[in-house]
Amino acid sequence: MPQPETAFAHRDLLGIAGLSATDIALILDEAEGWIGFNRGKRKADDRLRGLTQINAFFENSTRTLFSFEIAGKRLGAQVSNFRPEESSVKKGESLTDTALTLGAMRPDVVVIRHEAVGAAVDVARVLDCPVINAGDGTGEHPTQALLDALTIRRHLGRLDGVKVTICGDIRHSRVAGSNMLSLPLMGAEVRVAAPPSLMPDSLPDGIAAYEDFDAALAGADIVMMLRIQRERMATAFPDSTEDYHAAYGLTHQRLARHAPNALVMHPGPMNRDVEISGELADDPERSLILEQVEMGVAVRMACLDLLTRARRT
Amino acid sequence: MPQPETAFAHRDLLGIAGLSATDIALILDEAEGWIGFNRGKRKADDRLRGLTQINAFFENSTRTLFSFEIAGKRLGAQVSNFRPEESSVKKGESLTDTALTLGAMRPDVVVIRHEAVGAAVDVARVLDCPVINAGDGTGEHPTQALLDALTIRRHLGRLDGVKVTICGDIRHSRVAGSNMLSLPLMGAEVRVAAPPSLMPDSLPDGIAAYEDFDAALAGADIVMMLRIQRERMATAFPDSTEDYHAAYGLTHQRLARHAPNALVMHPGPMNRDVEISGELADDPERSLILEQVEMGVAVRMACLDLLTRARRT
Amino acid sequence: MPQPETAFAHRDLLGIAGLSATDIALILDEAEGWIGFNRGKRKADDRLRGLTQINAFFENSTRTLFSFEIAGKRLGAQVSNFRPEESSVKKGESLTDTALTLGAMRPDVVVIRHEAVGAAVDVARVLDCPVINAGDGTGEHPTQALLDALTIRRHLGRLDGVKVTICGDIRHSRVAGSNMLSLPLMGAEVRVAAPPSLMPDSLPDGIAAYEDFDAALAGADIVMMLRIQRERMATAFPDSTEDYHAAYGLTHQRLARHAPNALVMHPGPMNRDVEISGELADDPERSLILEQVEMGVAVRMACLDLLTRARRT
Structure with a gap:
């Protein structure tokens, strides 16, 4: 399992744009460490114990949502899925208002999927915690x-x-x-x-x-x-x-x-x-194709771990 | 609380067909041990700590889903509900493709409900982990x-x-x-x-x-x-x-x-x-009728516990 | 963090009607203790570890549901959201039958939102565990x-x-x-x-x-x-x-x-x-407005903690 020592230079993961080759190599290296963990007889990891991870998926994507949910839980996070299809978003609340409301609940990391390009950037601007872009329209993933x-x-x-x-x-x-x-x-x-x-x-x-x-x-x-x-x-x-x-x-x-x-x-x-x-x-x-799915969980564990390190030390 | 000693002869629970009277008696005996646990002032049990339980319900059944969810959480599992109604299943993905995708996330036990007879058998055939049939069409439950x-x-x-x-x-x-x-x-x-x-x-x-x-x-x-x-x-x-x-x-x-x-x-x-x-x-x-609901949680705890023993030791 | 010493005089929180000024002051005082906890570098609190919290929301309210879900998880509870829109409620099951079914699963606290005035009172009447009214029609919240x-x-x-x-x-x-x-x-x-x-x-x-x-x-x-x-x-x-x-x-x-x-x-x-x-x-x-959202999590943590104390000691 990756050791919580390495520093990641960014608060958020909003896109590949803005990352250096070193950043990417760091994430891949850390993810490597989770592959064996996921395949083995798991003992619980609880480095994110006590932390609140919100998956705010404004667009359906069961596969990606599920991958982030499992990744967070494997690190011990308290994972909650926000389902805007049932919410005030339907009543016309803006993305920024929704993000501010979620932020007031003091999450430690927010994963956002949204149909609009730039949505993750907008959300990151108003939140105090790390934000991960899980897909923004035709933008980045x-x-x-x-x-x-x-x-x-x-x-x-x-x-x-x-x-x-x-x-x-x-x-x-x-x-x-x-x-x-x-x-x-x-x-x-x-x-x-x-x-x-x-x-x-x-x-x-x-x-x-x-x-x-x-x-x-x-x-x-x-x-x-x-x-x-x-x-x-x-x-x-x-x-x-x-x-x-x-x-x-x-x-x-x-x-x-x-x-x-x-x-x-x-x-x-x-x-x-x-x-x-x-x-x-x-x-x-x-x-x-199936190995991509497996690597998805490992990469997301690495990202969740790296981005929350500053909050945990 | 049941002690994790007894071996169960099957990897999966796909139907009553295939079980012996001894198998059934074992499950009932183990379930007995959980009744008092559920009724008492619960201390947490965490024998499934670190394990990923996926409830893949392709057919709505809040009651059964909820029973499996509570059962898994009471054993300390990380429980995630896969909701195909929001997923690529709608886009025509086959059950086997969906199962392989879930399997690539390395679950430790998958509970499946599906409208087609034989669905749980099909899923078990392609997965490496225990599968529990939570109802397959007019087949078994x-x-x-x-x-x-x-x-x-x-x-x-x-x-x-x-x-x-x-x-x-x-x-x-x-x-x-x-x-x-x-x-x-x-x-x-x-x-x-x-x-x-x-x-x-x-x-x-x-x-x-x-x-x-x-x-x-x-x-x-x-x-x-x-x-x-x-x-x-x-x-x-x-x-x-x-x-x-x-x-x-x-x-x-x-x-x-x-x-x-x-x-x-x-x-x-x-x-x-x-x-x-x-x-x-x-x-x-x-x-x-209400006691049946209560026994449902106990029986499912016993099944989840028994089927994951081999992975935990 | 609040110390689990104070006794709360009520089993349920069904409305402000029935509470004394002392009761309210107690809840507010306890909630104060959670504000810093939520804002800080959280270590996990697990006073509700092993306890089952059911959020039974018969009416959509993502915001309130989410606040209760996060509050419960921050206390270490096993939180499960019951979604009647997918359930037998649609098939005509009465609220009391649904509540009895949930009760048979032996929850430790039930949070209910329903469109009918008095729904929480009806549910509390048939359940053995604490019930929190999260909004009943034009009644109380x-x-x-x-x-x-x-x-x-x-x-x-x-x-x-x-x-x-x-x-x-x-x-x-x-x-x-x-x-x-x-x-x-x-x-x-x-x-x-x-x-x-x-x-x-x-x-x-x-x-x-x-x-x-x-x-x-x-x-x-x-x-x-x-x-x-x-x-x-x-x-x-x-x-x-x-x-x-x-x-x-x-x-x-x-x-x-x-x-x-x-x-x-x-x-x-x-x-x-x-x-x-x-x-x-x-x-x-x-x-x-945003501070209200934040206080919501703290108040709900206080209520969940106070109402389950009797079950934990």
């Missing part, structure tokens, strides 16, 4: 990028020089957004592939854009497939999901032709046989 | 049958030779299904009563079927009334609930005539004055 | 009145002789109802202001009623604004919310004219610029 980085690093032994192809709705994906910041920072080479309507107007420096998925795949070590919203797919491929799958779906055949050694990732939940074949997703030799 | 057995044993001192009449929608009830396995295994004599449309096509060996409720009642020690779904009642009695109540409703009068010493059970929630008169349900001399 | 009293006492150093003006939907507000009992008991002078349709038919002894808000404000030390339901506002002011705001909305200008030193309170959530100007609500020199 830093813990997803961190768990992706950890998954890659564990399998390839490094991030530096790794060739990563990300494919799907690059335009609207916060997962892509955060990964396009974190991976290059750690020395990886990133290419993105999407139909023109799902490609953003501009990309961070050093990211190569491809309309042709096969070209983007050539020589990749890692292929990250993104969940495609059906309504957005219809913009690019009005005729059929089969056309989308033919152009941008990942299969064993496509991998064999263009990136025979690549490992496959997906943030979940998948549309089987749309962006990725079910057979490939289930192939334990190629798919890291 | 083993902890309900166990709490029923415990309730009877406490009141009559034995299960062997006890005459139990179960009445209601036998065809679709997993409560009936599990009890028709557990009670005969423990030596009880079971009769079931229902209108023809609510009687299954076949019954386990040794179960006697009656269309005439009064005949089924004759000499019963225990009468278990099942909740009747109004839409199903309408199949059997299209004209009125009064007709159903006249034919299959339990009252003090009916008991006095046919089973004057019988005690009354119901898994809840009741339709008062449909399958059972409110007056009878509330009669502390005859009704064991 | 005692912990809100207690947190209001604590907020005032901390700012003015006393309750005796303090002039409090409460404005809004006095007729339907349980917050007003409980405050009209608690504040006079503690020696405060209370005036209420509302349009005639929102004024109750009768008021407790000693409460002065005003149709003219400005007259009610004159010389006030504290102004409590109530949330106005838009459908009820329309009864009094069918033409516009602007008319309501002009007659009964609180602003800096109105305060400056009639109660230049008054502090402002609101139980939340606010309708900004309807019953209170957003600018005033946000003014840290005048508004105690």
Whole structure:
């Protein structure tokens, strides 16, 4: 288990933007320490004992919420899930008012998911405690990028020089957004592939854009497939999901032709046989999808631990 | 409090099918030990401290969910309720994919409720940890049958030779299904009563079927009334609930005539004055309904404790 | 932190009615002890360790539910939220049946919110454990009145002789109802202001009623604004919310004219610029709104602690 000694230079985790390569390496190193803890015969850890963790999820995301809930409880925190769908938010209360109300209850860390870009930044501005961005609209989703980085690093032994192809709705994906910041920072080479309507107007420096998925795949070590919203797919491929799958779906055949050694990732939940074949997703030799989920808990434990250290000493 | 010494021969609790009389007796004996604990001035028990219990309820059942939640917390577990109604399940994710995702978070025990027969078996097949079936469609509901057995044993001192009449929608009830396995295994004599449309096509060996409720009642020690779904009642009695109540409703009068010493059970929630008169349900001399709820917590504590012993030592 | 020595004369907290000034002072004194605890680097308190707290909220109130949940967890209780919207309540189970079912699970304290006046009293009648009323229809909301009293006492150093003006939907507000009992008991002078349709038919002894808000404000030390339901506002002011705001909305200008030193309170959530100007609500020199939220957690910790003492010794 990680020792509570290292200092983290930030009060909040609002995005990959603002983090240094050293920060990211620190989080990944600490997360490594939790993997064995989670897999083993657990003895309780209670470093967050007595601390209040609020998960304020203004947008449904059972998977991410659950990962943060389990992570906090494994550290001994008192975890409470705030469900705005049942609350005064419905009666028109602003995000800032809700955040101030939560803050008055004196939480020790707040995890926020919200449909608006910048929501986590707004909340952090009015709160006294650490804030973790669990996804803000089409903005950032830093813990997803961190768990992706950890998954890659564990399998390839490094991030530096790794060739990563990300494919799907690059335009609207916060997962892509955060990964396009974190991976290059750690020395990886990133290419993105999407139909023109799902490609953003501009990309961070050093990211190569491809309309042709096969070209983007050539020589990749890692292929990250993104969940495609059906309504957005219809913009690019009005005729059929089969056309989308033919152009941008990942299969064993496509991998064999263009990136025979690549490992496959997906943030979940998948549309089987749309962006990725079910057979490939289930192939334990190629798919890291479940390991991403596992790394998610470890990364979130590391973040919760690091961000609350100052409050505990 | 039960001592963590006894070994339980199974990794999972998927149904009464597969359990021996010895297994059932062990669970009931262990549950006995928790009754006093729950009634007393509780000191915390923390034998499941550090362990993650996931309650994955794909079907609403506040009562059963709550019983498992309280049971787990009383043992010190970190309990998290997975609410698929808000999740990717809605987006078409398969049960197996959801189970694998939950499994990647490294739970120590998963309690599952699902509308499909066999769901718990499917989930157990892909998970590394113990799985408890909290109801799978018209399949099994083993902890309900166990709490029923415990309730009877406490009141009559034995299960062997006890005459139990179960009445209601036998065809679709997993409560009936599990009890028709557990009670005969423990030596009880079971009769079931229902209108023809609510009687299954076949019954386990040794179960006697009656269309005439009064005949089924004759000499019963225990009468278990099942909740009747109004839409199903309408199949059997299209004209009125009064007709159903006249034919299959339990009252003090009916008991006095046919089973004057019988005690009354119901898994809840009741339709008062449909399958059972409110007056009878509330009669502390005859009704064991609330005690069933209490035994439910004790039985679930015993199951959670027994199934996680191998992980704790 | 409060010491578990003092005895509280009541098993339940069902309303301000029935409490003495000594009871209220005791709760406020104990709550004072939790304020610093909540603000500081928390070490865990576990005086409720092993105890089961059920929050049974039959009516949505995320804010109050959350406050009770956090309060219980900070004391080490095992807190479970019962969500009747997903339960057999929907299938027609009576409140008493639901309460008996919860009681059979042997909780140590039950917090209930319900839309019917008297619901908490009904539940307390059938349960063996302490019951806290978290709001019963237009009846009482005692912990809100207690947190209001604590907020005032901390700012003015006393309750005796303090002039409090409460404005809004006095007729339907349980917050007003409980405050009209608690504040006079503690020696405060209370005036209420509302349009005639929102004024109750009768008021407790000693409460002065005003149709003219400005007259009610004159010389006030504290102004409590109530949330106005838009459908009820329309009864009094069918033409516009602007008319309501002009007659009964609180602003800096109105305060400056009639109660230049008054502090402002609101139980939340606010309708900004309807019953209170957003600018005033946000003014840290005048508004105690967030402090009320903070005091809510402290008061609820005190109540949970006091009411469970008898079970713990």
